[in-house]
Amino acid sequence: xxxxxxxxxxxxxxxxxVLTYFLGLCPFLGVSNSLETSARLGLATTFVMLVxxxxxxxxxxxxxxHAPYLRLICFIVVIxxxxxxxxxxxxxxxxxLFRAMGIFLPLITTNCAILGLAIFATNRSYGFWExxxxxxxxxxxxxLALVLLAGLREESELSNIPKLIRGTAMNLIxxxxxxxxxxxxxxxxxxx
Amino acid sequence: MxxxxxxxxxxxxxxxDNPVFVQVLGMCPMLAVTNSAVNAIAMGLATFFVxxxxxxxVSSFRNWIPKQVRISCxxxxxxxxxxxxxxxLLALVPTVHKELGAFIPxxxxxxxxxxxxxxxxxxxPTRLAVMDAMGMASGFMLALFSLGAIREILGDGALFGMNxxxxxxxxxxxxxxxxxxxxxxxVILLFFNWFKLKKDEFLAEVAEAERSSR
Numbered sequence: 001x002x003x004x005x006x007x008x009x010x011x012x013x014x015x016x017x018v019l020t021y022f023l024g025l026c027p028f029l030g031v032s033n034s035l036e037t038s039a040r041l042g043l044a045t046t047f048v049m050l051v052x053x054x055x056x057x058x059x060x061x062x063x064x065x066h067a068p069y070l071r072l073i074c075f076i077v078v079i080x081x082x083x084x085x086x087x088x089x090x091x092x093x094x095x096x097l098f099r100a101m102g103i104f105l106p107l108i109t110t111n112c113a114i115l116g117l118a119i120f121a122t123n124r125s126y127g128f129w130e131x132x133x134x135x136x137x138x139x140x141x142x143x144l145a146l147v148l149l150a151g152l153r154e155e156s157e158l159s160n161i162p163k164l165i166r167g168t169a170m171n172l173i174x175x176x177x178x179x180x181x182x183x184x185x186x187x188x189x190x191x192x
Numbered sequence: 193m194x195x196x197x198x199x200x201x202x203x204x205x206x207x208x209d210n211p212v213f214v215q216v217l218g219m220c221p222m223l224a225v226t227n228s229a230v231n232a233i234a235m236g237l238a239t240f241f242v243x244x245x246x247x248x249x250v251s252s253f254r255n256w257i258p259k260q261v262r263i264s265c266x267x268x269x270x271x272x273x274x275x276x277x278x279x280x281l282l283a284l285v286p287t288v289h290k291e292l293g294a295f296i297p298x299x300x301x302x303x304x305x306x307x308x309x310x311x312x313x314x315x316x317p318t319r320l321a322v323m324d325a326m327g328m329a330s331g332f333m334l335a336l337f338s339l340g341a342i343r344e345i346l347g348d349g350a351l352f353g354m355n356x357x358x359x360x361x362x363x364x365x366x367x368x369x370x371x372x373x374x375x376x377x378x379v380i381l382l383f384f385n386w387f388k389l390k391k392d393e394f395l396a397e398v399a400e401a402e403r404s405s406r
Binding site (some may be wrong): 023073076115119123164167169170 | 217275301372377378382
């Protein structure tokens, strides 16, 4: 139980996917201009990460023991098609949920955060529940970073900032400061 | 004329359309592995191999790949090359491979590579596609190397593991930690912004001068 909690907190804060592993930077910089959109993107990403963790576990246990060199190709193809399938399912079953996160689903599938999650979980040989908890932590951590940056950016739209700094350069520097803040969590837990 | 054209495709990737500094693509591997110059070069070479190889293949097969499933085909081709690069690095330089870790497989998700296949390799003949891929990959490598070198010099006081400043230099630890990556790239982009702003101003002035002389 302790172990699961440690995995969750570690993925959520200490080893935040965006701010310490630099995964999923494209949506992080691209979509973070409004709070609402980024919260929805975060939700969709968390969802896809959960699906990924399950796919990765199934593949690792049943398929890839026989052919480890197919790992990368298998992950990509299986994750992308599963997400596509679930997207159709959601569209059919719950149009409201589909409107909330539907348009993001195809964009996320080959995001490096998703693939990174599958690869990290494999490298650390996580079991089924550990994988799920890891995905949950990583997804919520991603959402947290995204929402924080979006909030700061919305704020900065209203302030008087020199034209020179506006745009990606400023976002990167804000992200750097956020990342420094997250480094403070490093001593929070120690794996015992 | 022909020679010129492929040269043009090569050179544009290095400066004018530099994938990192101008197009801001392929950020994830860019920031994650550039805490030392050696890692940056290894990553750059791996990306070079993958990009040139997959551009060659995609461009050779461009008439056979059906339009509807082209993205999946590109990704499978890229993933194959990445697997080759992964195992090659593991065999040749195990220490570097260990340091880069999960970021070699993650080359697959580098949006720059898929972007080149979609925007260029799938539309142009093989020779041009390879030149374009080589240019883009060199531009990417240049960016990786400059970021890696800056971060290693400031964060470690060294380049390629050689001490530069002697013992009196207090290393900026922050530069080799994750925030340093964001800050360094941010500052470099700032410089590029400034450069572009100056150029625009200059062009506007020239246009103004031309109009008044007429």
